[in-house]
Amino acid sequence: MFTDSILENESIWIGGVDVATGPEREWVWFSTGEGITSFNWAPNEPNNEHGEEYFMSILWNGSSYSWHDNPSGYSRAFFCETSR
Numbered sequence: 795m796f797t798d799s800i801l802e803n804e805s806i807w808i809g810g811v812d813v814a815t816g817p818e819r820e821w822v823w824f825s826t827g828e829g830i831t832s833f834n835w836a837p838n839e840p841n842n843e844h845g846e847e848y849f850m851s852i853l854w855n856g857s858s859y860s861w862h863d864n865p866s867g868y869s870r871a872f873f874c875e876t877s878r
């Protein structure tokens with residue numbers, strides 16, 4: 795579990811990636827290849843701005859979480875899942 799103080803106004807990579815080869819988006823979890831079937835996109839997202847946003851991040855705006863598609867190249871915190 796994470797804290798709001800870590801997340802507030804900071805985008806964090808959550809491991810979703812668009813693997814589609816055509817115009818329809820196909821989001822999967824990078825670690826497993828499992829398809830993502832439930833989304834919490836921000837309004838007007840995913841928008842694939844400039845045709846280069848294939849990676850999923852989450853943003854806490856102080857009152858709610860939303861998902862965004864973003865291009866690669868941003869240095870951000872990220873979530874990892876581990877088995878025990």
Ligand SMILES: [Ca+2]
Pocket residue numbers: 839840841842843847862863864
């Ligand atoms: Ca976007």
